Amino acid sequence: MSDIHGEDGGRPAPGEATSERVRGIFAGIADSYDVFNRLSSFGIDRSWRRATVRAAALKPGMRVLDICAGTGDVSFALAREGVAEEVVGTDFVPEMLDVAKRKAKRFTSETKVRFSVADAQDLPFDDASFDVVTVAFGVRNLPDRAANFAEVYRVLRPGGRYVILEFSRPPFAPYRMGYHFYLRHVIPAIGGLLTHDRPSFVYLNESILRFPGQPALAAELRAAGFSAVSWRNLTGGIVAMHTSVRG
Ligand SMILES: C[S@@+](CC[C@H](N)C(=O)[O-])C[C@H]1O[C@@H](n2cnc3c(N)ncnc32)[C@H](O)[C@@H]1O
Known part of the structure; x- marks a missing residue:
């Protein structure tokens, strides 16, 4: 998919992820x-991230890659366990990583944590160099998910795990309708108030509605x-x- 052209060859569709649009949004709201998350x-986002850490099934000596790490909350949650040897958090928006790096100054753990800029669709790491890869609320923003899945497969060791936390589709229709109302009307209002950038939150909502x-x-996958692909619904399937x- 092109970086700047939408489905009709012109402007990107409302929830369509383009690298240019996504960079602009996260640089602006970092x-x-x-x-905004809390x-x-x-505040439920904290429990979603804790569930991600449990699913990572960390063992001593493991190297963990947290892609689309943003301000680092999943990277820190993984490192807080003090089990893995190292957690590497990457993101392609330096402004988001700047927040993570500021938080890292106040963070202590047995596990090393470091952050670096990288596109999740083109990872600057050797083949088979990580035991676990995590991504929270990131794959929805990738224009080319297949490229990301191929890259994660490449950097994982055989037997390594890919854990994806993402907004999803509540199976119970009345609950889903209430959730969609919240997405369309409440989220842009809260986001707009906090950041004065309501259109970015309209994008974020539309991207959730478009996601498989x-x-x-x-x-x-x-x-x-x-x-061994499986999923677990959290909060009724909102996530x-x-x-x-990796086989
Ligand atoms: C919704 S935030 C999630 C941040 C963090 N994982 C969390 O749980 O709070 C999505 C992040 O994905 C990053 N992102 C989007 N597309 C990316 C790409 N192609 N490569 C790397 N990071 C990307 C954005 O910059 C943003 O920081």
Whole structure:
């Protein structure tokens, strides 16, 4: 998919991820991102991230890569366990990583944590160099998910895990309708107030509505070569956690 052209060859469609659009959004909201997360999810985002850490099934000596790490909350949660040898957090927006690096100054753990700029679709790491790769609320923003799945497969050691936390599709229709109302009306209002950038939050919501449901994402992972693909719905399916293994 092109960086700047949408489905009709002109402007990107409302929820369409283009690298240019996504960079602009996250560079602009980096300083208010953590506050927005806590407010818009009523703090539940912390428990979603903790579930991601449990799914990573860390063991001593492991090297963990957290892609689309943003302001680093998943990277820190993984490192806080003090089990893995190292957690590397990457993101392609330096402004988001600047916030993570400021937080890292106040963070101590047995596990080393470092952050570096990298595009999740073109990872600057050797083949088979990580035991676990995690991504929270990142794959939805990638124009080319298949490229990301191929890259994660490449950098994982055989038997390594890919854990994906992402907004998803609540299976219970009335709940889903309420959630979609919240997405369309409440989220842009909160985001607009905090950042004065309401259009970015309209994009974020539309990107959630466009994102494949649980079985479709699982099928994409299988097509990329991953095995033992499964998912777990969190908060009634507002979020799903897919886990898969490099064969
Ligand atoms: C919604 S934030 C999630 C941040 C963090 N994982 C969390 O759970 O709070 C999505 C992040 O993905 C990053 N991102 C989007 N596209 C990317 C790409 N192609 N490569 C690397 N990072 C990307 C954005 O810059 C942003 O920081």
